[in-house]
Amino acid sequence: MAKDRYIHYNKPKKILIIGAGIGGLYCAYMLGMKGFDVTLLEERKQEELGYPWHDAVNKDTFKHADLVLPRDVCIPKQVLDFMGPTGDGHIKQADKMSKSLDVDRKKLANTLSTLASVYAKVIYETKVDELIIKENCVVGVKAGSKSYFADLIIDSSGIKSKFKDQTPIHFLMRDSFTDDDCMFAYRTFIKKTSDEEQPSKVYIMPYGIRGISWCKDAPDSNYSDVFVGKISSLSTDTIHAEIDAIKEKHPYLTDEKLFEIKDTIPLHYPLGMIIGDGYAVIGNSACMPRPTNGSGIETTLIAAKILVKVITENKSYLAENLWDYEYDYMKEIGKDLYFNYLLRIFLQEISNEDLEWIFTSGIINENLVSIANKEWKKVNDFKLSDITTSYDLFKSRKDLIDKLEVAIRRAIEGRLLVGKLPRKYDYTAILKWKEDYDLFVVQTKQIAKDVMSK
Ligand SMILES: Cc1cc2nc3c(=O)[nH]c(=O)nc-3n(C[C@H](O)[C@H](O)[C@H](O)COP(=O)(O)OP(=O)(O)OC[C@H]3O[C@@H](n4cnc5c(N)ncnc54)[C@H](O)[C@@H]3O)c2cc1C
Incomplete structure (x- = not known):
């Protein structure tokens, strides 16, 4: 029986990670440090990891992930000016400065890969070709002529991950992606x-x-x-x-x-299912970046920390044992990513003239900024006056303000739907939730088209 492999309590559990992305390297380091037998397979050479530039992260990202990085990995965030389609109107990002840092992607990748290689076997220039599946459990991977078996496979192979499509259909992971x-x-x-x-x-x-x-x-x-x-x-x-x-x-x-x-x-909404028997997905392969402004480093590290905790607390990695990873991730961050995605559906339909007006009119006030900054207490009490308190602005573009209100209300409704994810692993309830979760997006796309084209 494939599931017998979970009963070797005396030996450290074997974890196999596909891809040395942020989540993969973090899990390799943390799980290796906790005594798991971790192997990470990465297609590229070690020196090719990361990017030769700086990217923005929330300033608490690494502290929350319990990562102490060398001082020169992060520098203060640049102040950016956001310009509308014609380049006329602009919104300054000064207030966000204190909340963010710019991180050197090469130094971050070097630090994480060095930490991972102290505690785990990190094998570079090894491309994983396919998952090995036995009795509906993921039990290993094939890379060239070699097979690697493990108690749990973590897919951190990025946006082009082909592995979700190889999982058994009941994992509910074969979501289609469009450009x-x-x-x-x-x-x-x-x-x-x-x-x-x-x-x-x-x-x-x-x-x-x-x-x-x-x-x-x-x-x-x-x-x-x-x-x-x-x-x-x-x-x-x-x-x-x-x-x-x-x-x-x-x-x-x-x-x-x-x-x-x-x-x-x-830019897809977060994958509705990120666990299956012997398998968990993390990072870009689970669509964790924020669909409006990125932030994939922060969201992936938050998810990775949850995943490490769930792996550590369990001795078997069947879907029901991994369920807390899915539940806590959705509760902590997935519902905000879904909210962002739904909002983006509407923003994508906005005309250039309307977008320009948003940039030049001064309508973007503190309340809207706090909604964008995830101050959810305010979101749940959302009122029309949160869009604008200026009667003149309201009167001049009531049509557009009404459209924005529909968009925000719909996104809030979606966020509440994510909150209905079953607390306990119950496949029938999960199946129903996943159907609702995907259907809500399809319906929102139609609503956005209808509302924004009026
Ligand atoms: C231009 C750009 C700007 C960005 N800006 C920001 C930003 O400002 N802030 C922010 O937080 N995020 C930003 N991001 C997003 C961020 O980089 C990612 O969301 C984050 O790093 C998580 O990615 P990942 O680790 O899941 O995937 P990846 O970084 O893609 O890692 C996947 C790894 O898997 C390996 N792999 C793939 N297939 C296989 C296989 N078959 N076998 C073995 N190995 C395999 C790949 O070689 C790769 O090393 C930006 C991304 C880009 C491209």
Whole structure:
């Protein structure tokens, strides 16, 4: 019986991790330190992990994850200016500065991979091809000609994970993805004519194409960090056109590039099921980044900490034992990610003129910012006056304010639906919840189309 493998109480449990992403490395380090027999298989070379730039994280991210990093891994967050589609209206991010840090992605990856390799077997340049499934349990993986068996397989293989589709159908993990659920990203460092400090600007939906771009100073260098991200697709022509437009707005940029990297960020709502018998999913492969503004490092580390706790508290890794990972993750963070996703469905349908008005009218007040910053007490008491307290603004664009109200109310309803996830593992109840969870998105897409096109 495949399930007999859970009864070897005397031996340390074997954990196999696919992918040296943030969640995979963190789990390898933490579980290895707690005495588990951990093996991590990574397709790339160790020196290829991470990215040669800084990314934003909440300042408490690493403290919450009990990670002590070398001092130079994080630096203070840059102040960004958010610009509307024409580049006229703008919202300054100054108030967020104290809440965030910029983290050096190479140094973070190096630190985590070093910590992981002290406590776990980290094997680089080894691509996992498929899961091994026995009697409906995931029991191992095949990588080339080798098979690796374990009590639990953690899938941390990123957005292109093909493993969820290999799981038994009753795991409820074979969710279909479209390119609309992805942001295709291009990032480069472009040399400046001098090392003089320049303003850092983020362009929302430039030229009406769904996505964002930015040009900000790269820390401690005479380069600018330039990003082009588009939903659905990103052609070479679009990249060239957008870089030319950015150069016009930032004339100090030269033609010299330090590197060019393309990658994909998931914008799908969080996967409804992240556990099955002998299998758990984490990070981008479970769509953990916030569907409006990223934050995949923070959300993945929060999930990883929950997963480590659940693994440590259990001796067997059947779905019912792993259920607390799913439940606590959804309660702690999944419902906020779902809320964000539902809101994004509406924002994606907004016209350029309306978006421009939002940027230029001054409608974005403290209440809206606190909703965006997840101050949920305020969200649950949401009133129309939370959108605007200005009677003049309200009167001038009542049509648009009504639409925003529908969007926020729908997103709050979705958040409450996530809260109905069964507390105890009960497959029939979970099946029903998962159906409702997916259907709510389909219905919201239709509502958003109808409401925003009025
Ligand atoms: C341009 C860009 C900007 C971003 N900005 C931010 C930001 O500002 N803040 C933030 O918090 N997050 C940001 N993110 C998101 C963040 O990087 C991720 O959400 C986070 O790192 C979690 O990713 P992951 O570890 O799940 O996946 P990944 O980092 O993709 O790791 C997956 C790993 O699995 C390996 N792998 C894949 N398949 C196999 C296989 N078959 N066998 C073996 N190994 C395999 C891959 O080689 C890779 O190392 C950004 C991402 C990008 C691309």
